[in-house]
Amino acid sequence: MNAEDRPATQGAPDAAAGTRASGRLAEMNPAWLRTMLLHLFQDLDEAVVVADADRRITLVNPAAARLFGYSTEELVGQPSRLLYDSSNAHAEQGRQRYNAGADASHEAYIVRYRRKDGATFDGETIGGPVEDPQGGQPIFLGIIRDVSSRLSSEGAIDRLHRITSDRALDFQARCKAILNLGCEQFGLQAALISRRDGDEYELIEAIDPEGGASAGERIPAGHTYCAIALAHDVPIGFHDISDSELADHECYRQFGFEAYLGVTIYVDGERYGALGFFGTAPTAPFTRRELDLAGMFAQWLGHEIARQADLQAMRAMQDKLSRLATIDDLTGLGNRRLATERLEAQLQRARRRNDSFAVALVDFDHFKRLNDSHGHAAGDAALRLFAEIARRSMRGSDFIGRWGGEEFIAVLEDDCPPSAIRGVERLVEAVRATPLRLDSGDLPLTVSAGVVISLPGESAEDIVARADAALYQAKSSGRDRVVLGPGPSESNTPEPTPG
Template sequence: MFPATDAMSRLPGLTSVSPSLLEDIFNQLPEAVVVADKDRYVVYVNPATQRLFGYDQSDLAGQRTAIFYADPHDFDDQGERRYNPSAESGMDNYRMSYRCADGTVFLAHTCGGVIRDPSGETCGYIALVRPARPAEKSIDTLQRLHAISANPNMDSDARIDAILALGARHFGLPVAIQSRIDGEVYVVEHCVSPDDGLSPGAGFELPGTYCVHTLKANRPIGFHHTAHSEIHNHPCYLNFGLESYIGSPIQVEGRVYGTLNFSSPDPCRPFSQDDLIFMQLLADTVGHEIHERQMRDRLSALARTDELTGLANRRAITEVLEWQVAHSRRSGLPLCVLSLDLDYFKRINDTWGHAAGDKVLRAFAAILLGSRREVDRCGRFGGEEFIVVLPDTGLSGGRAVARRLRDTMAVTPLSVSDGESVTVTLSAGLAELGPDDTLESLLHRVDAALYEAKNGGRDRLCVAGE
C-alpha cells in the first residue's frame, strides 16, 4: 500500500495531473476511492474507504479488490465487464453489494473504470463508492425480485433458487434455506450455502432449528447475535454456531408449508421493522412459487392419468415404455410387455349398464396395482385394454405374471350391482423386446399375440413368436 502520490506515480497515465492535487481531493472526498493496478491489486484507498469498509491500509496491502465484494461472482463479472485492459467504456455508473471488514454487507453506487496512460494503454482501475440509502437498497432488491418473478425463462424451482440468492445478498447472510415442514421434521427443499455443506433433501428435527420459533410466532422473526440473546443454549446454536438468523413461515393456500430463512455464523446488525416486512414479502413470493409448482405438478399428473382407474394413461405408459426400451438397450437386461383385455366386457355394459362396466374396470385396475412389483408399471391403453411394463423380466417371468393375474381374476367376483357380482376372464398377449425391435414393433407384436388369444377362444395367454 502506498500514499496517493506514490500510487499515482506508479500509474504513468496520471503523470500529467499533479498527484499531490489528486491526493488532496481524494482525502477530502466523502466517497470511498479505490485505485487498483492492472491486475486488480489495491494500490491506494482514501480515508473514506477505510472508514466505510473498516480496513486499515495494512489490511489491504497485497489484496485484490475482490476483498470488497459481497459476492465473489460479482468480482469476476466486473472483471469481464469493466476492469480489464480491453474494456471499451471509460467510467461507468452501477450499483454493487460490498462487504465490510466485519462482514456486514451494503449496497453502493459506484462510478468506476479503466485508467489509461497517454498512449491509451490501460495502467489501472479506479472506483468511487457511495453507500446507497436504505430505501434505495430496498428498491434495488425489489427491482431484482420483480425481474425474477417476471422472468419467463425460469421455472418455479429456478425462481426459488434465485430468490434465496437475492435474500442472502440483501440481508448479507450467506446461508439461505427454503424448508418444508413434515410434522416434526424440517426438510431442506432449496438452499444456498457458501461451502455447499447443505443440500436439498437434508432433514433435521424441527426443535433443533431456529425455525421452530418462527413457526410458533407465525410471523417473521430475527436474531442478530445469538450468543448474546436469551436463546444462546438453543441446539441450533450449539450444533451449527449460527449467530444471526431471520426467517418467516411460508404459507401455501392458507396453510403453513414450511419456512424461508437466512442465517450466518457471524453476528450482524440488529434487524429493523423493514427487514421483517421484507422477509415476509420474500416468503410470500416463495409461497406463490411453491403453489405454482404444485399446480403445474397436479396438471402434469392429470394429463398423465386415466381418469376412471387412476392408472397411467396411454401417453404416460408410452413414455414409460420409451424409457424402458432405451434402458434395456443400454443395460442388456430383458424387458417384457403384457397386454390384457377383459373378455366379453361389452356384455357387462349391455346387461348392467355403463356405470357397472366402469366399476369393473376400476376393480380390475385395483387388482393390477395390487399384483405388480414396485418396478412394474401398469396403464390403461384404452377401453378395456391394459398394459403392464415388466422391466428386467424375460418371457418366463412375464408368463408367471399373466398366470397370477388370470388366477386372481378367476376367483375374484367383481360387483356389478347391489348384491350381484361377476367373474371376468382375461385374454393376454406377451412379448419380449428383441434385438431388432423398435417400440412400435414391440407393441405390434404384443397386439398380435393378444389378438391371437382372443381368436383362439379367449381366457388365455399367447406369447409373441411362439
C-alpha cells in the first residue's frame, strides 16, 4: 500500500480531518447529499461508498464500514485505492467508470477488494459518476456486495459437475474427488461417506490425514456423528464442538474433531447414510450457503450411489444372462457353446506360442441302459455326479464342459501325451470309484475317454474328430479306459455307437 493509500489517522480522527471531510461535503451540494444519505444509504445492507472528483472517499454508510473493517472516520478523506486489492484494478476502474466522461449506466461488475485486516473478497459493484444537477463536479458512487461465497459456491458446483461427468473416473475415484472438493471448499481436513447398516456405519469412502479411517471400515453408530446427521432432514453444522451439545459425544472424545458439517444422503428416496466433513480446529460459523452447498454435495452423491447400484445390478444381470447362455443347466459345467469358445481360444494361444495342448472326449458307458433301467432322473443324477467328480479331480487350469447328451469335452494345457493321459485317467478312475447312490442301492458308473494332442495347422474340428476317433477305440476295446488318439490321416474312423 502506498503512503497516500494508508488511513491518515489510526483510531479517532483529529479536528483537521473532520474539517476536510466537512469541506468536501459542502462542495458536493449538501442539501441533496444529506437527503440521499438519510433516506437511501443509511439502512442499506449493501455497502455504499461515495467519492469526489479526485476519487477520495467522502461518504460511506455503516454497511461499508462493516464490510471493509474500518470505522467511518478512517475511510472518509482517504483515496479510494485503499479499498482495492491492487493498483491496477483501481486504475482500470478509473479508466472505465470513475471519470467525468464515463457512461452513467452503472452496470454491475466484479472486482477484488481488500479489507483492513488484509483479507480480500470479490465484490459485485454497481458504480460510476453521478452528475450534480446544478452543474458542479460529479461524484462517484459505488454500491458493493461481497459475493465471494456465491462465486466460490458456483465454482464448486461447476467442479462437482465436471467430477460426476468424468467417465474416466470410476465410482470410488468420483467419491474421493467429491470429498476432496468439499474439504477444500469448507476449509476442513477430513471427510467420509457412510452407509447405515443396522447399528453400524460402513465407510464407502473416506479422507483422513491421520490415516485412521478407510473405505470398508465399519464403525458403531455411537462412535460417529453420522447418526446425528441422519436424524435431520437438513444439513447441520457445528463450528466449535467443544462448546456444543456434541462435546460429550463419543466421537469427540475419541477423535477430537472440533468442527463438523453433516448431511443425510438419500438414495432413491430412502435414507442411505451420511456425508460428513470434519475439522481439526474450530471454524467460523457455517453460513447458509455452505450448508446448502453441502446438501447439494450429498444430493449428487446420492445420484452417484444410485447409479452405481444400477450399474452393478445391470452387470449382475448381464453375468446371469451370460451364464445362462454358456452354462449347462443340469450339470453346472460349461455348455457346448462355451466349450467351443475355450477350444478356439486355446487353439489361438497355441498358434501364437507355437505350442500344443490336449483335448479329451469323455462319454458314459451304457448310458442308455442306465436310463432304461432306472429312469431319466437317475440318468440326470449320474450326469450331475460326473460334473462334481470332474470339478474335484481336474486342475483349475483345465476346462471341462458338456459336449452333448452324456458326452463331455476337456481342454487341457498338457502338450505331453503321458501327462495328458494320466490327467484323464484320474477322472476315469474317480468315476469308477464313486457309485451313484439310488434308493434301490449303489449303482456303479464308468466312462470311456479319447485323448489327442493338437498338431500344427489343425482346426478345432480336426482336433475334435481325432478325439472322437480315440473315444471310439476306447469303447471298442472294452470301455472304462483312456485311449490316446491317432494322427490326422487315421481320423476318418466311424463314430462309436451310443453307450
